[in-house]
Amino acid sequence: MYSKIMRESQLQEHNRFFLNMGPQHPSTHGVLLVVLEMDGEYVLDPQPVLGFIHRMHEKMGESRPCQGFMPNTARMDYVCALPYNHGYVSLIEKKAGIKVPKRAEYIRVITSELNRVASHLLWLGAYLLDLGAFTPILYGFDDREHILDILEDVTGSRLTYCYYRFGGVYQDIDDKFVEATRAFIKRLRKRYDIYEKLVTKNIIFIKRAENIGIISPDMAIRYGITGPNLRGSGIAYDIRKNEPYSVYPEFDFEVPVGERGDCLDRYMVRVSEMEQSLRIIEQALDTLPDGPVRSKVPKKIKLAPGDCNFAVEAARGELSYYLVGDGTSVPYRLKIRVPSYSNLSCLPELGQGILLPDLVSIMGSLDLVIPEIDR
């Protein structure tokens, strides 16, 4: 890519130029540099440049005992942090053979799904902000505020949760939580109408999102795209259904799937996923068992030699942790496979010869969070 920049003087003969959608830009959700080779209004070749927010989380995971990595998991993807917590905690439990009480599993599922709804609400607002509509983000934030208040009451934080522990959760939920969650579910179901009328049916939005950035199923599999982007292309792959973990098999929910694989389908998949998450939360609240929320865990967890892998469904796709232990409590290798990395990798192919506003629309619909790419 840098050799391309050297060629700029040659390109000027052909009327092409380089444009930096720089690290500081209102539309790239985080610090992402996309070098665009442009011909007039058309983007010929977008090349993402990563690494501006590399904070060495994996190295931190390899230099402290496994208990000490918990706060880092929330800081990688701060928009939807609880599934990250969930993945790491389940990984260590699988490795060390720790059992989790039923009530704790239910609480984990409820809070993870609430976080997923919050993440999708934020995505909806941010996508429309990229497209130029300034109000839906504030309506989304209004709803999200309720979720954040509910989760603050039980976990103590609003964004970077450190709530799950090996063997359960930090503290129990009470009736106030259950009531507030039920009230929120009722409230969000009434608000669907607003989003429907203001956004989904809006002709300007449809024209900006229909038939833009079509990801074919073959291309999605080649690049390793997961999550709502994959489901928008027609492949019904959801880790919660295909490789179930925790207590997801006990709940009845559907996996929404799109048809064409354009931005509008990805949008519809995420909106439907919000409803499915609400269904899961309702069922979990109805069948919440009693019992302890934490099981007894040794103070120092020794990781037996060998490797271990655990995958969860984060809001953006498949998140998996890979651990190699060496007998001590400090992992030898901790590798985190984040969904946005693979989702971003299809951008050079998708962005060949499109208009700049379309590129913005595609990047918005892929739901990238750059800090998790760079870890």
Added chain:
Amino acid sequence: MVFAVIIIISFIFLNAVMMGYLERKIAGHVQRRLGPMEVGFHGILQLVVDGVKLVGKELLVPVNVDRTLFRLGPILSFTPVILPLLVIPFSEKLQARDLNLGLLFIVSMTSINVMAILVAGWGSNNKYSMFGAMRAVAQSIAYEIPILLSMLAVILMANTFSLKEIVEAQQKIWFILLQPLAFIIYIISGVAETNRAPFDLPEAESELTAGFHTEYSGMGFSLFFLGEYTNMFTVASVATVLFLGGWHGPTLPYGEYLGIVWFFLKVYFLLFFMIMIRWTYPRVRFDQLLNFAWKYLVPFSLANILITAVVIKL
């Protein structure tokens, strides 16, 4: 005459301040929050304080720019939009100058705005600004035609170019009832001419970091800002004059002078509508914008003229 010009110019500043405040308050309440609240009672002095801040900023002129063009851009953007206000009849006796070809004068003045944007974009020596400027030129040129054609329908009915006589011709019935299609086309094209959302690609914030006025700071930026609001006011007042009956309304004492009250009510109603549109819809993509103008607005306005001409003949 000079007195009227001075009054108009000072009035414009006040008006832009009022509109800016109104826009921020409406934007706030649409988003379920209060707008500015700190300065003055409910933030009414906010724009004044903003103006003072902008005036106090350093006037940056980047290296490698064409200095004349760079400085000329904001001036060229602000001045021609004041001139149309000289011919608009605010009330029966309040009109600075009644030109025989008032409407033609207005249209020609608003076309200079295109050049101002081009000058500003080119003179900034910045890829983003150039982008914004080129988009603005294509957009403005494309949307001038529906404006002219919808105005033509009213001219056919009123038989004159002079604004005063057009208002007087609406004594019995306002033209909006006779020409609803022309009104809609005029409003849409007017919003596009002033580069307001959903047609605000030249200054698309999330794509091009402020488009053609990226490089301007302080007074230059505020001149663009004032120019945009005044342009909106001009579009709304021309729409009021042509379609909503100008200063006609239930009679008031000193009716010849106080017709201005009805005029302002109508203008601010239209401005409220234009502000609401900005905060509701996402941005239209560039080629869809041109598509819309050429494939939808122009045929409909031509058909409108045809029908008007046929009906008048009969």
Added chain:
Amino acid sequence: MKRYFSDLFVGGKSLVDGLVVTLKALCQPIVTVQYPREEIDITPNFRGHIDLVLDPEKNTFRCISCGMCERSCPSECIRVKGKKVEGKKKKTLALFTLDFTKCSLCGTCVEICPTQALEFSNEYNLAAFSKEAFHYDILKRLEERII
């Protein structure tokens, strides 16, 4: 040809619907709070920086300066020192500082303390002009609370 007109009408109607939504929102009450002139109550479960618990019976701290919190903190932001006092068998707490600029509010120290001597405070509106303002002396903060 039919699609031309149907596009226009469906599109136009959707735009009007959207405008109705924003007009309705214009008339609805606001949902924000004018901070800092009005403040919202914070839930007691909120995680502010840690504080020593003031034991109501002993009227002092419960900390036995074992150092478990210092050892288990992943960010190494706690310093605990005990000193020997004559007449008492065990050490008493002499120094307890927290470097809040490094703390990630994970809660490990609160959980792992054998005497439950630590709790989360509720302070959320913290602002200062220098980093040193966030190097808290937790023992001093407790001593100010002892009546």
